[in-house]
Amino acid sequence: xxxxxxxxxxxxxxxxxxxxxxxxxxxxxxxxxxxxxxxxxxxxxxxxxxxxxxxxxxxxxxxxxxxxxxxxxxxxxxxxxxxxxxxxxxxxxxxxxxxxxxxxxxxxxxxxxxxxxxxxxxxxxxxxxxxxxxxxxxxxxxxxxxxxxxxxxxxxxxxxxxxxxxxxxxxxxxxxxxxxxxxxxxxxxxxxxxxxxxxxxxxxxxxxxxxxxxxxxxxxxxxxxxxxxxxxxxxxxxxxxxxxxxxxxxxxxxxxxxxxxxxxxxxxxxxxxxxxxxxxxxxxxxxxxxxxxxxxxxxxxxxxxxxxxxxxxxxxxxxxxxxxxx
Ligand code: TRP
Ligand code: SF4
Numbered sequence: 001x002x003x004x005x006x007x008x009x010x011x012x013x014x015x016x017x018x019x020x021x022x023x024x025x026x027x028x029x030x031x032x033x034x035x036x037x038x039x040x041x042x043x044x045x046x047x048x049x050x051x052x053x054x055x056x057x058x059x060x061x062x063x064x065x066x067x068x069x070x071x072x073x074x075x076x077x078x079x080x081x082x083x084x085x086x087x088x089x090x091x092x093x094x095x096x097x098x099x100x101x102x103x104x105x106x107x108x109x110x111x112x113x114x115x116x117x118x119x120x121x122x123x124x125x126x127x128x129x130x131x132x133x134x135x136x137x138x139x140x141x142x143x144x145x146x147x148x149x150x151x152x153x154x155x156x157x158x159x160x161x162x163x164x165x166x167x168x169x170x171x172x173x174x175x176x177x178x179x180x181x182x183x184x185x186x187x188x189x190x191x192x193x194x195x196x197x198x199x200x201x202x203x204x205x206x207x208x209x210x211x212x213x214x215x216x217x218x219x220x221x222x223x224x225x226x227x228x229x230x231x232x233x234x235x236x237x238x239x240x241x242x243x244x245x246x247x248x249x250x251x252x253x254x255x256x257x258x259x260x261x262x263x264x265x266x267x268x269x270x271x272x273x274x275x276x277x278x279x280x281x282x283x284x285x286x287x288x289x290x291x292x293x294x295x296x297x298x299x300x301x302x303x304x305x306x307x308x309x310x311x312x313x314x315x316x317x318x319x320x321x322x323x324x325x326x
Contacts (some may be wrong), residue, residue: 002036006181007144009040009083009135010062016067017145018277019188019196022246027148027183029072037078038309041065041302044083044090045135048128049114049121065298065306067206070287081305083132083138088313092137094321097130099166105129109155136160140175148181171323174316186247193218193239206287210278217243219272222266228264235267240266240273 008028010016016025031037047054061082068080083089106109111131115123135156139147139161147157157180164175172248192203197203204216214235223238225231235241235256244255251272258264291297 002034004146005142005144006035006037006146006148007040007139007142007178008038008148009042009045009138010064010173011035011042011046012057012064013046013198014056014057014060015063015205015207017198017205018198019190019203021067021071021206022128022188024150025068025071025073027181027259028068028078028093029074030180031148031181032074035146038144039068039073039078040086040138040309041080041082041164042135044066045131047190048125048131048134049123049222049278051125052121061302062295062298063207063301066288066291069291069298069301070284073208075301075305078299079305081309082285082302086141086304086309088141088310088317089134089137091317092141092313092320093130093134094138095326096163096167097133098141099135099170100163102129104159104162105132106161108132108153132156132159133163136163136326139178140164141316142309143176143316145176145178146181147178148210151182154180154182166199167323174319174323179226187242189239189242191216191239193221202275206281206284208281209285213277213281214274217277218271220270222269223259226266228262232262232263233259233266235259240270243273243277247280248273251276 010020010024013109028039037113041064043057043061046057046060050057065080065142067077073080106129111129114128132155135153136159139160147153149157154250161177164177167175177199187195190197190200191204192200192202194200194202204213208216217240220238220243223233223235226233235244238259241255241259244252248255255264255269255272259269
């Protein structure tokens, strides 16, 4: 038995970007070595905000699974599955919804914010309000006690702990209280200097081709104070330098010095960076290609993952039903 059980998930949004890779995914790759890990492609969660158009969902799931495996999430070391393949999540969600006060959900900051932000979409739904209950059931069904997520998910984890306490108090202690793992992720800016995000269109995908990488690095914003090569630069305000921090620890000092002394021009600096990123991500592209040529493998991984997950989920659910006398 391993010390901790780890559970996390992502909504299937298609191809992931370098920020996702250096943030969440590299952390998962480490966690799978030490702990029992469950990683879920949360397609039901995707429905909570995108129930109207689902044409893309299967393709998105496939692409995300390929990205996960290409960066080193290993289906031999952890359990990768599609949320909707494990129906037990839905039963637990239903049972937990019975004991979750509405007020807890309505005061959830992510709920209030998203309702405001996505005002073009109609997410005034029962399903969207219950988003954190669904997430709670994802976690609890494996009795996971560690949940690696971004800080933005912390209110959901707080809610999960409240639901655990209420359940354990009302019936029998069945669940541990899940704790977040918030690693300091290297924030990778988008090519325009804002946060790397799909909605800003400023991202570099994990699966980007060398040409795309060169092109995206080419348009990155640098130190605006630099006009001529001989102008001393300020790496700390430069986007290109932020990428060096993520991809080229070894080159950092050299680049800083050359930049501050005005010995290197931004064009050359970018060319070197593009080369570095292309080199570092080469194994990922190769792995992706192999997986793309073998779609059956992806289906098998998800099927096998679902089978393993279902076994544990069913065990937990039996305890839950017995605790609730249902
Ligand atoms: N809500 C999470 C997000 O958007 C995704 C998610 C779904 C999740 N189920 C989960 C994360 C269970 C951790 C545990 O990032
Ligand atoms: Fe940025 Fe490099 Fe230009 Fe310096 S030389 S401002 S680090 S791109």
